[in-house]
Each structure stands twice: as C-alpha cells, then as structure tokens.
Amino acid sequence: MDNSINTKCVQAGYTPGNGEPRQIPIVQSTTFKYDSSEEMGKLFDLEASGYFYTRLQNPTNDYVAAKIAALEGGTAAMLTSSGQAANFFALFNICQCGSHIVASSSIYGGTFNLISVTMAKMGIDVTFVSPDATDEELDAAFKENTRAVFGETIANPALTVLDIERFAAAAHRHNVPLVIDNTFATPINCRPIEWGADIVTHSTTKYMDGHGAAVGGAIVDSGNFDWMAHKELFPGLTEPDDSYHGITYAEKFGKEGAFITKCTAQMMRDLGCIQSPQNAFILNLGLESLHVRMPRHVENAQAVAEFLASNPAVASVSYPGLEGDKYHDRAVKYLNGCGGCGVVSFEVKGGREVAEKVMEKLKVFAIETHVADARSCCLNPATSTHRQMTDEQLEAAGIPAGLIRISCGLEDKADLIADLEQALA
Numbered sequence: 001m002d003n004s005i006n007t008k009c010v011q012a013g014y015t016p017g018n019g020e021p022r023q024i025p026i027v028q029s030t031t032f033k034y035d036s037s038e039e040m041g042k043l044f045d046l047e048a049s050g051y052f053y054t055r056l057q058n059p060t061n062d063y064v065a066a067k068i069a070a071l072e073g074g075t076a077a078m079l080t081s082s083g084q085a086a087n088f089f090a091l092f093n094i095c096q097c098g099s100h101i102v103a104s105s106s107i108y109g110g111t112f113n114l115i116s117v118t119m120a121k122m123g124i125d126v127t128f129v130s131p132d133a134t135d136e137e138l139d140a141a142f143k144e145n146t147r148a149v150f151g152e153t154i155a156n157p158a159l160t161v162l163d164i165e166r167f168a169a170a171a172h173r174h175n176v177p178l179v180i181d182n183t184f185a186t187p188i189n190c191r192p193i194e195w196g197a198d199i200v201t202h203s204t205t206k207y208m209d210g211h212g213a214a215v216g217g218a219i220v221d222s223g224n225f226d227w228m229a230h231k232e233l234f235p236g237l238t239e240p241d242d243s244y245h246g247i248t249y250a251e252k253f254g255k256e257g258a259f260i261t262k263c264t265a266q267m268m269r270d271l272g273c274i275q276s277p278q279n280a281f282i283l284n285l286g287l288e289s290l291h292v293r294m295p296r297h298v299e300n301a302q303a304v305a306e307f308l309a310s311n312p313a314v315a316s317v318s319y320p321g322l323e324g325d326k327y328h329d330r331a332v333k334y335l336n337g338c339g340g341c342g343v344v345s346f347e348v349k350g351g352r353e354v355a356e357k358v359m360e361k362l363k364v365f366a367i368e369t370h371v372a373d374a375r376s377c378c379l380n381p382a383t384s385t386h387r388q389m390t391d392e393q394l395e396a397a398g399i400p401a402g403l404i405r406i407s408c409g410l411e412d413k414a415d416l417i418a419d420l421e422q423a424l425a
C-alpha cells in the first residue's frame, strides 16, 4: 500500500524495528567498525552496500534522503551540505570539461553564478534560455555537446513558473536529462518527476527544514533516464570507472541506482560536501510538518499578494497564485492552482530608494538573506543576492532594481498585511 504524501512526510524513510528508537537516531560517528579488512574492502569495491566513512554515507542522512526520495517519487536520493552542492553535484555528475548545459535564465543567483562563472572555468559551457522559450527557441539552444537541461519549478526570486513538460520534452528530444530545482514548490506543491524531470534537486535550507536552522541540499533520481540508450553521451555513467576497478555504474546499478551511486562514490568521495548527520536530523524534523506548513505559507502569501495588488504605492506584484499573474496558467497546471510557496515579489513605485525605505519600516518582516522559513523576511535582490549581475542580466532574469522579495512565514496573515500597510504608508 502506498501512503499519501502527508503520511510520507511524517513516516517515510525510517521504520524502527522492535525496541528501536521511534525518532531517527543521529549516528554521530565519522567511521564504522568491521571484523575484517576483507569485509570492509567489499564496500570500497562497491560490491556490498554499507557504511565506512561519513564523508560518503551515514545512516542518519540515508533515512532522510530516503524520505525525500519517497516524497518526490524517485528511486534514490542523497543529501549534500547545501543546495549549491546539490546543483553542482547533479550537473557535474553528468557533465565534464567540454560539455554544454541549456539552462533557464530565470534561476537563483547562486546557481546562475555556479553555472556561468565557476563551471565555465571547468570548461563547461552554458546557453541560457527564457523560461518562456518556444519549442523552436529551445531546440536552437542545443549543441552537439549538450548534456543536461536545468531549470527551477518556481524561480527564486523572479517567481516564474517553468513549463516543466515542455523543457522535459526538449531535453528528451536531444537525448539528455532534465534537472529541476524544486526548492520553492517542494514536493507538496509540485513533483517534477511526474512532469518528465529526470533529476530533482533541493536547497533543503528552505521549506524542507523550514525553520532557518540548518543549511543543506538534496538530489533525487527519478530512475527514468536510460543512460545506456545514449551511451556515448554519458561516458561517466556508461564506461568503466578506473577509480573503482572498472565498474560501469549504469550497468551495475541500473537506471534506478546508477546516478546516485556514482554521485556518492565519486562526487562525495572526491569533493566532500556531505551534510552533517546532526543537520540531517534537524532537516527531518522540518520534513515531519512540511505538508502542514506549506498550505499555511501559501495561504499567507496569497492574502499578502492580494493586498499588495490593491495598494496604490505598489507598481506590480508577482505571485503565481494571483489570477492575473503571468504564470497563473502554469500554476493551475503544475502547482494545483495555488501560488506554490510563501514567496511574493513586488515592485514599489519610486524604485530602489523607496524599496529600501519600505524595508526599513517593516517590523514583522525582517531584512534577511533568506526565504522560506517560519519567520517572515524581506530582501532587495539587486543590492544583495543578485548584486553580481549586470542590469541587462537582471532584466533578463525578471528582477528590476526596485523589486522587494518577501517570504511570508507562518505568522497570522492579518499581522503580515498590517505590517506592509504601515510601511507602504
């Protein structure tokens, strides 16, 4: 019997045996003991599964990763130390020097930097496309060396909703996987795998933790992408790995297990970035109430967005839950008709200066480089998270300089509206 997603939030990933702890144990140990070197050697050869060093795997992390895999409807998952690490690992597990990525231009500033600056230094090229690109425009962005397509379900902070089905179809026409960052929607409001995504990533720092307590990330494999069907495009997965005695991941672990096994065995082994078991425990506390919290974040954001839309000091409001929003139709299709998250963007009349003044007057909303936790907060992307971007890049990403991004927490919506009302006045 398959439980509903609500029950999975509470119970998936860990089933205690008789007399075992009801809550997941925090295995606060760097290493694990074996009776013989031979037994431990099997783990190093990937001939047996088990634990030997927490940089690669830890039971606490694996319980939580299994829960996230269940929530997203994937076959395997892993935790990383941050969302940045999750997106880097997910892409670098597929690409190498000489590869090319097609990415939506409307994505988180940190990911934009990662792909356009840092991965470029590694010899990985990118073509950014509009999240509203047509099939023809998408097809034109692909090159012979394209190995992955990347986008965000709901972009941070532009709040564009990606046409996941269209992006998945384009990726698959060109025989490459679609990687979707589902941080803002969470699996409560969208499960990208159901729309054709092959790999799903998360900054668990946001709603999954939900309390602003622990930085973390996650990668989920749908198990649907057939690496062997396009063998020559993905040598890392389809040709022997000399650093593991010639194992071929796609052959040995199949469609369901190859991606996460390689990502753990190679990326984690060589690059680190494991989530601490302590943080994984905190993350799991957040996941236990994700299905209860998300509807309240959405309810508060919807009420705040409607208030802002009717306020004369406000030039424009973006929230996919608003009927007139540019992305409302996609919200109906992909987000069950709701706004999908607690984040709302609006532009005040008077630009950057007025935006800064309004933010200083807010009392319930705090100025923070954060979103998606229980406490409401606000930020001006142009002067903070996105300050590395040029005006043209900001424009292309849909983030004017006077934009304020607010994250509606779990407080009473009447208090949130009253706070904004006095600040705008």
Ligand SMILES: *Cc1c(COP(=O)(O)O)cnc(C)c1O
Residues within 6 Å of the ligand: 082, 083, 084, 085, 087, 108, 110, 111, 152, 156, 181, 183, 184, 202, 203, 204, 205, 206, 215, 216, 217
């Ligand atoms: C915050 C965020 C990230 C980066 O995650 P960290 O945990 O801060 O490293 C990636 N993608 C999205 C959509 C985010 O909101």
